Amino acid sequence: MKVRISDDAVALACGADAVAAAFLAAGAEVERVSSWGMQWLEPLVEIDGIGYGPVSTDQVPSILDGTAETIGRIEDHPFIARQTRLTFARAGKTRPLSLDDYAAAGGWDGLNKAREAGQAAILETVLQSGLRGRGGAGFPAGIKWKTVSDAAGDRKYIVCNADEGDSGTFADRMVMEGDPFMLIEGMAIAGLAVGANKGFVYIRSEYPHAVAKMEAAIKLSAHIVAPFELEVRVGAGAYVCGEETSLLNSLEGKRGEVRAKPPLPAHKGLFGCPTVINNVLTLAAVPWILSNGAEAYAAFGMGRSKGTMPIQLAGNIKHGGLFETAFGITLGQLVNDIGGGSETGQPVRAVQVGGPLGAYHPPSQFDLPFEYEAFAAADGLIGHGGIVVFDDSVNMARQARFALEFCAIESCGKCTPCRLGATRGVETLDRIIAGENVEANLALIADLSETMKFGSLCALGGFTPYPVMSAIKHFPDDFR
Amino acid sequence: MRTISDIILLHREREGPLLPILHDVQAEHGHVSDSAIREIAEALNLTRAEVHGVVSFYHDFTKNPESRPVIKLCRAEACQARGVEALIPLANSQSRVKVEAIYCLGLCSVGPAALVGKDVVARLDAAKFSALIEAVA
Numbered sequence A: 001m002k003v004r005i006s007d008d009a010v011a012l013a014c015g016a017d018a019v020a021a022a023f024l025a026a027g028a029e030v031e032r033v034s035s036w037g038m039q040w041l042e043p044l045v046e047i048d049g050i051g052y053g054p055v056s057t058d059q060v061p062s063i064l065d066g067t068a069e070t071i072g073r074i075e076d077h078p079f080i081a082r083q084t085r086l087t088f089a090r091a092g093k094t095r096p097l098s099l100d101d102y103a104a105a106g107g108w109d110g111l112n113k114a115r116e117a118g119q120a121a122i123l124e125t126v127l128q129s130g131l132r133g134r135g136g137a138g139f140p141a142g143i144k145w146k147t148v149s150d151a152a153g154d155r156k157y158i159v160c161n162a163d164e165g166d167s168g169t170f171a172d173r174m175v176m177e178g179d180p181f182m183l184i185e186g187m188a189i190a191g192l193a194v195g196a197n198k199g200f201v202y203i204r205s206e207y208p209h210a211v212a213k214m215e216a217a218i219k220l221s222a223h224i225v226a227p228f229e230l231e232v233r234v235g236a237g238a239y240v241c242g243e244e245t246s247l248l249n250s251l252e253g254k255r256g257e258v259r260a261k262p263p264l265p266a267h268k269g270l271f272g273c274p275t276v277i278n279n280v281l282t283l284a285a286v287p288w289i290l291s292n293g294a295e296a297y298a299a300f301g302m303g304r305s306k307g308t309m310p311i312q313l314a315g316n317i318k319h320g321g322l323f324e325t326a327f328g329i330t331l332g333q334l335v336n337d338i339g340g341g342s343e344t345g346q347p348v349r350a351v352q353v354g355g356p357l358g359a360y361h362p363p364s365q366f367d368l369p370f371e372y373e374a375f376a377a378a379d380g381l382i383g384h385g386g387i388v389v390f391d392d393s394v395n396m397a398r399q400a401r402f403a404l405e406f407c408a409i410e411s412c413g414k415c416t417p418c419r420l421g422a423t424r425g426v427e428t429l430d431r432i433i434a435g436e437n438v439e440a441n442l443a444l445i446a447d448l449s450e451t452m453k454f455g456s457l458c459a460l461g462g463f464t465p466y467p468v469m470s471a472i473k474h475f476p477d478d479f480r
Numbered sequence B: 001m002r003t004i005s006d007i008i009l010l011h012r013e014r015e016g017p018l019l020p021i022l023h024d025v026q027a028e029h030g031h032v033s034d035s036a037i038r039e040i041a042e043a044l045n046l047t048r049a050e051v052h053g054v055v056s057f058y059h060d061f062t063k064n065p066e067s068r069p070v071i072k073l074c075r076a077e078a079c080q081a082r083g084v085e086a087l088i089p090l091a092n093s094q095s096r097v098k099v100e101a102i103y104c105l106g107l108c109s110v111g112p113a114a115l116v117g118k119d120v121v122a123r124l125d126a127a128k129f130s131a132l133i134e135a136v137a
Helices: A009-013 A016-025 A057-064 A099-104 A109-117 A119-129 A141-150 A171-178 A180-194 A208-225 A244-251 A280-292 A294-298 A331-338 A372-377 A396-410 A416-433 A438-455 A459-463 A465-474 B004-011 B018-029 B034-044 B048-057 B077-081 B084-092 B126-136
Strands: A002-006 A029-033 A045-047 A050-052 A157-162 A198-203 A229-234 A275-279 A308-315 A321-326 A348-353 A386-391 B070-074 B098-102 B114-116 B119-121
Touching: A002 A009, A002 A016, A009 A016, A009 A208, A009 B119, A016 A029, A016 A057, A099 A180, A099 A208, A109 A119, A109 A180, A109 A280, A119 A141, A119 A180, A119 A280, A119 A294, A141 A180, A141 A275, A157 A180, A157 A244, A157 A280, A171 A180, A171 A208, A171 A280, A171 A308, A180 A198, A180 A208, A180 A275, A180 A280, A198 A208, A198 A244, A208 A229, A229 B018, A244 A275, A275 A280, A280 A294, A308 A331, A308 B077, A331 A348, A331 A386, A348 A396, A348 A465, A386 B077, A396 A416, A396 A459, A396 A465, A396 B077, A416 A438, A416 A459, A438 A459, A438 A465, A459 A465, B004 B018, B004 B034, B018 B034, B018 B048, B034 B048, B070 B084, B070 B126, B077 B084, B084 B126, B114 B126
Parallel strands: A002 A029, A157 A198, A157 A275, A198 A229, A308 A386, B070 B098
Antiparallel strands: A002 A045, A045 A050, A308 A321, A348 A386, B070 B114, B114 B119
C-alpha cells in the first residue's frame, strides 16, 4: 500500500512530516508528492486515489485499517473536478524531483517540439496563444519575446520573476515546489525563442522550500536543457523587487530601486543586455502551449484574456487553495460556490483581489467576471490572481491605512509620490480614524491618491491607491 | 563557520556576486558588520557606501547581531483576515524571543503563519503561538 502525502510548504506547515513519519512507523510505504492545492484539507493523504484530510497522526491506524472517514476519490472532488488544469495538470500526482515522473506525465514534450520547430515558429506559437504576463501587468508574452529576439546583442538573458510577494498568492510557490521541471522547461523554451543561453530564477527568501527544490531540479535537469544554463538567486526581503526593473537591479547586486522605463528590459535589461523577464506562471504555461498548440490554449478564456489562470483562494475562506480555471468565471462563484464563503461562517464583507495593490470589492460586485479588462473597468485589477476574503469583522479604514503603511515600509525611495505620499497618507488616515476633519482629510487622501497613481515610477506607489480608494468608495461608513 | 574572505572567494566570479555574498555572511555570522562591509567592498571594487547602501536596503541583512531566537510572523492581509493581529499582544508580552513582522510566506489559506529558521508553521492560534514561543526560547 502506497501512501501519498505532499511535501509542499503548506503541507509541511500543517504537520505533514509527522503524519508521514507515523505512516512509515506503521509499516506503510510513503511517497512525497506535490500538493493538489486543496489546502484546507492539508495534510491530505491519498491511498489508491482516495483522499483523507486534514489528517493528524492519531488517525493513521484508522486510515490503514480502512475505518477512517474519507473525502472520496480526490479527482472526483468538486473542487478538483470543476477546474481546468493545464499548468497544474500534474499537481498532486508526481514527485516534484522525479525526472521519471515528469517525463511519464508529458514533461519535456514542449521543449522537444520547440527544438524541432525553431525560433520563429516558437515565437509565433506563443504570440498566437494569446498568453499574457501572469505577474499582474498582463502584457502579451509573445510580443515581449519577439522584442528580445529582435534586439541586437550577443548576450541575452531569461529572468524568471519568482518574487511572489503579494499576500494571498502562492501559485508560483506551488509550481516551484511541486513541478519545478515545468518552469525549467518553460525557461529553456524562452531561451531558444530569443537566443539566450543563461537564465536566472529570482526567488524570494521567504520561500526556502521553493529555493531548495529549484536548486535541486536545476542540477538534475542540467543535461536535458543544455546548453541553456540556469541559476537560482535569492531575494532579501524587499517586496518592491517583484517589480521587474527593481528585480534586475537586485540581481546585479544593487539596491532594489526601480529603473525608469524606457529603456525596456527587453532592450537593456540584466547587465544592460536584452532580457526576457516573466513571472513563474507565464513561463510555466509555455510547455503546455508548445506541446498542445496555440489554438488549443486560446480556446480557453474570454475576450483578450486567453487561456487559464491559476486563481488562489485565501484569507478567511472555507475552501482555500489553488483553483485553475479559464478566464471568465465570476468573483462570486469563486468566493461562494467554490470557496464556500468565509471559514468563520460570518458573512463575507470584502474581498481583496490582486494582492496588497489590488482593490477591495464588496459582495455587490460579485458578478464581475475574472479577467483583466472587466476588473480594470471596475477600478480594480486581477494582478497575480490572489483573492483574500474578509468577514464582517473587518474594519476597512484599518485596511486602507495598512495599504499605505505597507507602501511606506516597502517603498524603494526612488520616486517622491511613493516615498513621501505613503507616509503622509498613513498620517492622514490616522487623523480620519481619530475623527479629525474627516471630510477634508478624505478629500486630501483622494488628491494624494491621484498624485501617487499618476506620478509614481512603478506599481507600488501607482497602485496603492486602489485598495485605499476602493475601501473609501465601497465602505464609506468605516471612515466616518 | 567560513570567514568573510572564504565567502567572497566562493562567489566573486559569479555574475552579480554581492547578494549571494551578503546572504552567506548574514547566515553564518548573524549580521553584516562594518569590517565585513569594508572587506567586501575592497574585494568587489565597490565603495563602502555602495555596499552599506545595499545592506541597509534589504530587510534580510542587519548591521547588528540578534542574540535572541527569531520568529518571523506573517502580518500581511491574508493572515490579517485570519486573525494574526490578535496574536500581537502575546508577542509583545514577552522578550525572550524576537517576533519580527514578515510580509507573506505564501501560506495564505492556512494562516496565521510563521517562519522559524527554514521551518514553516501554520494555523496559529493563541495556544499554538505560545507553545511556539516556548519551544524556540
